[in-house]
Amino acid sequence: MISLQTYNKSQLKELVISERFRQFPFCPISVHRAQSHISNPAAGDEDTLLILAFEQQDLAGYIGILPDMINKAQQTVKTGWLSTIFVHPGYRGKKIAQQLLQKACDEYLGHIIITEFTPEAGNMYMKSNLFIPKESLQGRAYYFRSDLHKILPVKNKKWSNFKPALKILDDGINAYVKIMHRTSSHAFQKFEIIKSLDEESAIFISTNQTYNSFNRNTAEISWITGYPWILNRQPYEPADYQFSAFDKKFEYVFIKIYTGAVLSTVLMLSVRNGTAKLYFAFGSKGKDAGVSAQILDAYIRKENISILISFDQEVNKHLDKIRTLYKKDRQRHFLMHKNLDQVLGNNFGFNVAAGDGDAVFT
Known part of the structure; x- marks a missing residue:
């Protein structure tokens, strides 16, 4: 029973x-x-x-x-x-x-x-x-660094025997990519990286909510970043827990972008073991999406991050033009209960950001 x-x-x-x-x-x-x-x-x-x-x-x-x-x-x-x-x-x-x-x-x-x-x-x-x-x-994963020594053994255990050689190959590819990137120059707007909301960015988000089906605000962003579901690895972990709880590295990052002296965009990402995910872009979009893409490129390369996952269509149009090792299409699927769909009605536009839902915590 x-x-x-x-x-x-x-x-x-x-x-x-x-x-x-x-x-x-x-x-x-x-x-x-x-x-x-x-x-x-x-x-x-x-x-x-x-x-x-x-x-x-x-x-x-x-x-x-x-x-x-x-x-x-x-x-x-x-x-x-x-x-x-x-x-x-x-x-x-x-x-x-x-x-x-x-x-x-x-x-x-x-x-x-x-x-x-x-x-x-x-x-x-x-x-x-x-x-x-x-x-x-609809989004994309942008691969900035080679990590064959990590990826291939997971896909096929036979590759474990070749990890040292794969690591040497990765180092060579990544050194070449770094040199090639130095040959390109960007005229960036001023930007700042912070690991938690400061007063300026909190006020900015409060007046520049996502304005979609969920309208994320400052209180919600503070809760998400203040109570993560993944903590950096601890000596004691839950027994037989089937979902993410600890990892080597997990943190939220905010990128503040300025037009002149005025804050115009705040990007919110998570970074987990070399993979960054863009969850929200608060503020100006359109023409500023190109600037956001350039600054994301600079941040990813500076921090030696391997993969950037973005579902922001406007930013991705510009990320597509940036030289990366590889690009792969990604999809985030959603299912809605029929009762909720009926309550919302036929004219309701289900408009979501990558950070909406439980996925923002992992």
């Missing part, structure tokens, strides 16, 4: 400090991710953030939901992003994932959105007949 237990902010806070939590055979949520959920400005006191599935008294699986607000005209509609779903292998075949999914949808009246899901999970969502696909974000 499968039973489901829901946890709101206060219940989740109690759970992660309990002896019961420490005795679970596998971890359903990291402590710092729980703190992030609890601190979410869009989360109400009674909103369900985590659902655990038990067979008798044994933990069998879990699903996490990240509350959010979607904008429709002058109103907001409470929604939830599915952020995790996992069933222990010992309990699979009992339709526990389907029960967790249905319960999450019931808790939010069907106002559920999903992104960054695996093909297997996507098949389950579509087979439930609860969701419809929404327009995907």
Whole structure:
């Protein structure tokens, strides 16, 4: 017999400090991710953030939901992003994932959105007949450095035997790329790199929200950067946690771009182990997108970052003109529950940025 237990902010806070939590055979949520959920400005006191599935008294699986607000005209509609779903292998075949999914949808009246899901999970969502696909974000991954000694052994273990030779090849390619880049000159506008919001950028974002389906503001950006889901590696990690919790390096970066002495654009990125992701571009776009692309190029090369992933179409038009080792198309897929789609209506334009949803934390 499968039973489901829901946890709101206060219940989740109690759970992660309990002896019961420490005795679970596998971890359903990291402590710092729980703190992030609890601190979410869009989360109400009674909103369900985590659902655990038990067979008798044994933990069998879990699903996490990240509350959010979607904008429709002058109103907001409470929604939830599915952020995790996992069933222990010992309990699979009992339709526990389907029960967790249905319960999450019931808790939010069907106002559920999903992104960054695996093909297997996507098949389950579509087979439930609860969701419809929404327009995907189109982007690109720009490769600035060669990392064959890291990439090839992951794809095929046979390459592990050649890592020293691949490392030498990488060093040679990257040295050549660095020399070639020095031959090009850019007339940059003034820009500044900061690792957390300062007063100037916070005020700027407050008057230059994303103005899309979610209108990200200063309070939300401060919450995202103040409560990351990934921390730099610690000596003790959650046992058998299936989602990102720690890594060698993870940080948020803001690039402040000035026109003359006036702040005109703020770019927000994450950098994780040599991969940078552009999440938001606050402020001027259009003609300034070319400047943003040039400054991103300079930042990426200065910090020896290997890959930049961007879904900003205007910035990408200019990044496409910059010399890189390789460019690869990327897509971010979205599924929306039919109930939410009906509430929003046929004329609603689902307009999202790369930083919207749970993906901004990973």
